[in-house]
Amino acid sequence: MARIGLLSLSDGRDFVHRDVTEHIARAARELAAMLTEAGHEVVLAPEQVSSNTLATSQARWLSDQHLDLTIFHHSVWTFPHFTMLAAEATRGPLLMVANIDPQFPGMVGLLAGGGGLDQIGRVHSRAWGDLGEPAVRERILAEVRAATAVQRLRGSTFGRIGGRPMGMYTAVANTDQWMRQFGVDVEEIDQWEIVRRSENASQTRVTAAREWLEKRAAGVHYDGKQLTPELLERQIRSYYAMRELIEEWNLDFSGIKGQPELTTHFCTMDVAEAFLNDPYDWEGPKETHVTATEADMDGALSMQLLKLLSGDPVLFADVRHYHADRDVWDLCNSGQHATWYAARSEDPAENLSKVHFHPEVFYFPAGGASVQHLAAPGDLTFARLTRDSGEYRMHVMRGSFETYDEATNDRMMRASTFEWPHAFARLDAPADDFLGRFGSNHIHAVPGDYVAELRSVCRQLGIRFDGFGSAA
Structure with a gap:
C-alpha cells in the first residue's frame, strides 16, 4: 500500500476558478476513489491551488505527510507556474495526471507544466486519460508502484556478509554511489559472524526444522559424506545466524559471499539463502528477505527493487547454459532459488513436494545440501542493474519459464549441474543480442x-533503461 498525496491545480483567474471548482473537486474524488479501491491511502490537500501562495503552501502541507508519491492533478487548464512552485515545495516522486476532456483542457495544463519541469530538470512522470478505462488506471497504478519502490528503497540498509567473491567486479559496487543515487547504506559484516552465531540456535528448533524438511521435501538424499543430518543442521543453524544478524543490524536486504571460505571449510549457504528469499520457513509464514549469493551487491539491489514492485519472491540465477535447439536458457545457480518457485504456491507443502535436497557437488568440499527444483512455468519480467563506465543502467526484458516431459527436463538439467535449482527460460531477446x-x-x-x-x-533514479526485445 502506498501513501499518496493529491494536489488539485486550478486556473489562476478568480472568476474562472469559481466556475470550475466543483468540477475539480469531483474529478479529484474520482481519482482518489480509484486509488483507494486499489488499496492505497490518499491524502488530499486541504485547498485547490488557484494562486502562487496556495501552490507553495499546499505542496508544503502535503510534503509534511510522509508520502510515497505526490500527484498533481490537472482536470482543467492550470497556470503552469503553479506546477513549478508546487514542485519546488514537493519532496519525493512526482506524478502529473490529467483528464482528457475537450471542455476542460487539463491536458494542456499538464503539458505546459510538465514542459516547465523538463526545462529545470525536475524529474516527474505523466499519466492521462479517462479513469473509466482499465489501461488508464493501470498506467497510473504502475507509476504508483514505481514511486513507492523508489521511496522505500531510500533509507534502507544492505547487509554485505563477506567481501568480493572469486574476483567478481560485477558483484561489488561503490557505497558512496549507492547512498548518493539510491539512498542505501551498506553494513559490512564478516562471514565469521555466521560461523560464530550458528551455535546460538537451540537444538530443539534446529531438529524441528530438519525433520520438517525431511517430511515435506520430495527427498533429502543423505550420502553419509557431503550431506549428513549434521551438515543439514549446520546449514539450518546458518539460517538462524542470518536471521539474528538481520534483526540485530536492522538489515533490509543482504548478500552472502560464501565462496570460497564457507563453502570450503564450513558449509554452503544454499539452505539459508533459499529460505531467506522464501515467504515462509519451517516455523510458518514470514516476509521475504532478499539475499543474494556471492554477496552480489547490484544483484541484491535489482532483487530488492523487484520485490518492492511486485511483493513476490525474486529469482537469482546464473545464466548457465543456452540450449540453442530450443532457444531456451538454463538459469541455474547453487542454492539461490527460493523454493516458492518450484510451484509458486501459497502452500509451502506444495512447493516443497517438488524440492530435493542433494549432496553438494565437488565445487564445495565443506558439503551440505543443495536445494534443487525446476521452476514452474509462467510469464516473468527479467531485470538486472549493471554499470557502464561507472554509470548505472538496467537491463530489462520479458520472458517465460517452461517445463517439458520428465525425461527432457532431466536431460536438460543434467547437461549442467543437476543438483542445483534450474529455470528453463525463453527470453524475449535474440541470443546474440543478449550475450x-x-x-x-x-x-x-x-x-x-x-x-x-x-x-x-x-x-526517477536517473538510470538508463536498457530494454531487450519488446521491452526496448
Missing part, C-alpha cells in the same frame, strides 16, 4: 509484467 551486451553473469526475475514500472523507476 553481446548483457552486463553480468547473474539475472533476476519476478512473475508478471513490470516493464512500465521499471522504466519509471529508472527515470
